[in-house]
Amino acid sequence: MTDDTSGAVGAGRGEGRAVSPPGRAAYLGLLSVTSLGTISSTIMSAPINEIAASIGTDGRGVVLAVSAFTVVMALTSPAAGWLADRMGPRAYLFVSLVLMVGGQVLAGVSTNLTMLVVARSVQGAACSGIPACVQYLLASHWPLSRRRSMAAWASAIGVGQAIGPPTGGAVAQLLGWRWVFGAVALVVIVVLVVLVRTLPEVAVESDAVLMDTGALVVLTVGGGLLAVGFTAIGQGYAGPSVAVTALGALVLAVVLRPGRRRPVLGPVGRDPGYAVATLSAATGMATMGITIVSVPVYLGTRLGLGPGLIGVSTLALALGMTTFAPIAGRVAGRLGTRRTLAGGLLSITLIAPVLGVVESRGEDVTILPVLLAVLFAVGCGIATIQSMAALVLLDVPGRSGTSMGVHNMGRFTGLCVGYAWVAFSLPFDQPLLIHLGTAAMALVSLVALVVAVQRARVSPRPGPRSETPAATSR
Numbered sequence: 001m002t003d004d005t006s007g008a009v010g011a012g013r014g015e016g017r018a019v020s021p022p023g024r025a026a027y028l029g030l031l032s033v034t035s036l037g038t039i040s041s042t043i044m045s046a047p048i049n050e051i052a053a054s055i056g057t058d059g060r061g062v063v064l065a066v067s068a069f070t071v072v073m074a075l076t077s078p079a080a081g082w083l084a085d086r087m088g089p090r091a092y093l094f095v096s097l098v099l100m101v102g103g104q105v106l107a108g109v110s111t112n113l114t115m116l117v118v119a120r121s122v123q124g125a126a127c128s129g130i131p132a133c134v135q136y137l138l139a140s141h142w143p144l145s146r147r148r149s150m151a152a153w154a155s156a157i158g159v160g161q162a163i164g165p166p167t168g169g170a171v172a173q174l175l176g177w178r179w180v181f182g183a184v185a186l187v188v189i190v191v192l193v194v195l196v197r198t199l200p201e202v203a204v205e206s207d208a209v210l211m212d213t214g215a216l217v218v219l220t221v222g223g224g225l226l227a228v229g230f231t232a233i234g235q236g237y238a239g240p241s242v243a244v245t246a247l248g249a250l251v252l253a254v255v256l257r258p259g260r261r262r263p264v265l266g267p268v269g270r271d272p273g274y275a276v277a278t279l280s281a282a283t284g285m286a287t288m289g290i291t292i293v294s295v296p297v298y299l300g301t302r303l304g305l306g307p308g309l310i311g312v313s314t315l316a317l318a319l320g321m322t323t324f325a326p327i328a329g330r331v332a333g334r335l336g337t338r339r340t341l342a343g344g345l346l347s348i349t350l351i352a353p354v355l356g357v358v359e360s361r362g363e364d365v366t367i368l369p370v371l372l373a374v375l376f377a378v379g380c381g382i383a384t385i386q387s388m389a390a391l392v393l394l395d396v397p398g399r400s401g402t403s404m405g406v407h408n409m410g411r412f413t414g415l416c417v418g419y420a421w422v423a424f425s426l427p428f429d430q431p432l433l434i435h436l437g438t439a440a441m442a443l444v445s446l447v448a449l450v451v452a453v454q455r456a457r458v459s460p461r462p463g464p465r466s467e468t469p470a471a472t473s474r
Contacts, residue, residue, distance in 0.1 A: 021141050026198040027149075030134050031156040032191050033097065036184065037127040038160025040100065041069055042292075043180055044107075045165045047172035054177065057113040065116045067419065072124030074412035075224035078216055080129035081405015089133040089140075090201040096129035097192045104185035108178045119181075131411070132404035139394050140202040146394060147337075151329030154387035158321025158379065161288070165314075215255050216402065222251030223409045230413070230420035268396055268403040272452035276445075277393040278407045280341060282414025283445040284385035287348055287438050289418025291317055291355075291378055294434050295371075297426065298359050303368070316372040320379020321386075328384040337391045338453055344384030345446040351377050352438035359431035417441075 021027075044051060044066065052062040084092040103122030110116040138149040168180045175183075229245030268274050292314065299305045299313055332340040355374045358367060393399065393407055421437045 022199055025194055027138075027142070029191055029195045029199065030137055031152055033093070033130055033195070034134055034153055034156035035160035035163075036100075036188055036191065037130045038157050039164040039167070040104070040123050040127055040184060042161060042164030043168035043184060044177075045168065047168055047177040047180060050172060050177045051116070055110060055112050055116060062113070062116075065113065065120045067416075068117045068120040069124040069127075070412055070415050070419070071224075071227045072121040073128045074227040074409050074416060075220065076125045076128040077132070077409035077412060078220045078223070078402065078405045080125075081132045081402040081408070082216065084129060084133050084136065084405070085402050088201045089136045090195075090199055092129055093133035093137070094192065094196065096126045096133065097188055097195075100126035101185045101188050101192075102126075104181040104188070108181035108185070128405070128408065128412075131408045135390060135394070135404060137199070137202060141200075146391060147329040147332055148326075150387045150390040150394070151325040153390060154325035154328075154383045155322045157386060158318050158323075158325065158383060161292070162315055162318030162322060166312075216406070218251060218255045219406065220409070222248050222255060223406075223413060224248070225251060227413050227416045230416040267398045271396045272455055273392050274396045274399075274403065274407070276449050276452045277389045277396070278410040279448055280345065280385055280392070280445045281389040281407065281411040282417070283345065283348070283441045284382050284389065285411050285414035286418035286421070286441050287352070287378065287385075288317075288382050289415045290422055290434065290438050291375070293419060293422045294426070294431070295355075295359075295375065297422075298431060302359070302363065303365055305365075313368065313372060314375070316375040317379040317382075320376040320381075321383040322379075324380035325383040325387050328380075328387050332388060332391065337388050337395070338449065340384060341388035341392060342446060342449055344381050344388060345442045345449065347381040348378065348385070348442035349439045349446060351381060352435040352442065353432065356432035356435035359435075414441075 048062055048066070051065075052058060055062075080092070080096070083095075087095070100123060103119050103126055106122060107116060107119035110119055134153065135150075138153060139146055142149050167183075171180045171183050225244050225248030227248075229241050229243075229248055232241035232244060295314060295317075296310045299310045305313065328340055328344070331343075335343075351374065355371075355378060358371050358374055361367070362371065393404065396403075418438075422434060425434045425437065
C-alpha cells in the first residue's frame with residue numbers, strides 16, 4: 001500500500017519498523033482493538049437502568065461508573081505511553097488487552113457500585129494504552145500508507161461507537177447485563193491470540209524516550225485534576241469541582257509555561273504541530289461527547305422516543321464517522337493534512353449551530369430526517385478531525401509513546417469537557433447553547449491551526465524535512 005509519502009519521510013527519521021509489513025490479520029487486529037476500546041466505553045449505556053437496579057444505585061451513581069472509565073483513561077494515558085516506550089508498543093498493547101479482560105470480568109461479577117467503579121477504572125487504565133500503541137504500530141509497520149491507516153483507525157472508532165450501545169442492549173436482553181462485559185472479554189481474548197501470532201514488535205528511537213519524567217508526573221497530576229474537576233460538574237459538586245479544575249489548570253500552566261528551560265516532552269513539546277494535533281483531537285472528542293449525550297436527551301424529552309429508536313437514530317453520527325474517514329484520507333492526499341484538518345474544524349464550527357437550531361425548532365418526529373442528516377454531517381466532521389489530527393501528530397519529529405500518551409490524555413480530557421459542558425448547559429433547556437459550545441471549541445482549534453501554519457512558514461524546520469516536505473505537512 002503506497003498511497004502517500006509521509007511514511008517515507010518518517011522512515012528517514014529513523015523510526016523502527018519491520019522489514020516488510022505484517023499480514024492483513026495483524027492490520028485488522030489492530031483496528032479491532034481500537035473498536036473494542038470504544039465499545040468498552042459505550043457498551044453499558046443501553047442496559048444502564050438494569051445495571052443500576054441490580055447493584056442498588058441510582059442514575060447518578062451509575063453515571064459515575066460510566067465517567068470513571070474516561071477519567072482514569074485520561075489520567076493514565078501519559079504513563080501508558082511511557083510504558084509503551086520502555087516495554088515496546090507491541091508488548092504493552094498485550095498487557096493492556098490482558099488488563100482489559102480482567103476489568104471486564106470484574107465488572108461482570110460486580111455486586112455493588114464500588115466494585116463497578118473499580119472495574120470501570122481498570123478498563124479505563126487498560127484502554128489508555130491502546131491509542132498510543134495502535135497508532136505507533138500502524139505508522140511503523142505500514143509507513144507508506146499512513147493516510148489510509150489513520151483513516152481506517154478513525155473509522156474503527158466510529159465502528160465501535162456504532163455497535164457498542166446496540167450490542168450491549170441485545171446481549172443484556174438475551175443473556176443479562178453481566179454478559180455484556182463477558183462478551184467483550186471473550187472477543188478481546190480472540191483478538192489478543194490473533195495479534196500474538198501475527199504482529200511483530202517495532203523498535204523505539206532511543207532519543208525519543210529521554211525526557212523530563214519529573215515534569216511528566218506533574219503533567220499527569222494536572223491533567224488528572226482537570227479531568228476529575230470537569231467530571232465532578234456532572235455529578236453536581238459545583239464548588240469542589242471548580243476548585244479542582246482551577247488547581248489542575250494552574251498545575252498545567254506552570255509545567256507547560258513557554259519559558260520553561262526543559263520542555264516536558266523534549267523537542268516534541270516545542271513543535272507547534274504537536275499542540276495543534278492535541279487540541280484538535282480534544283475538540284473532536286468533545287464534539288462526540290456533547291453530541292452522544294445531548295441528542296439522546298433531546299430525542300427522549302422533546303420527541304418522546306424510546307431507547308430503541310434513540311439508539312437507531314444516533315447511529316447516523318457513527319455512520320458519518322465510519323464512512324467519511326477514508327474520504328478524508330483521499331482529500332488529504334490532494335490538499336494536504338493541515339488543510340483537510342482545517343476543513344473538518346470549519347465544518348464543525350458551522351454545522352454544530354445548525355444542529356442546535358434543528359433541535360430548538362423541532363417539536364415532533366417530522367424533524368427526524370433533517371436531524372439525522374445533520375448528525376451524519378457532524379460524524380463526518382469528527383472523522384476528519386480525528387484522522388487528520390493523528391496524521392499531524394505522526395508528522396512531528398521525535399515523537400514517542402510517551403508524547404503520544406500525553407496527546408491522548410488531551411483527547412480524553414476533551415471528552416470530559418464535552419460531558420461537563422452538557423451537564424452545565426442542559427438545565428437552561430437551550431439546545432442552541434449546547435451546540436454553540438461545540439462550535440466555539442472547534443473555532444479555537446481552527447485559529448490555533450492557522451497560527452501554527454503561519455509560524456511554520458516564517459520559521460521552517462531545519463534539515464532534510466524542510467528540503468523535501470511530506471504531502472501531509474501542508
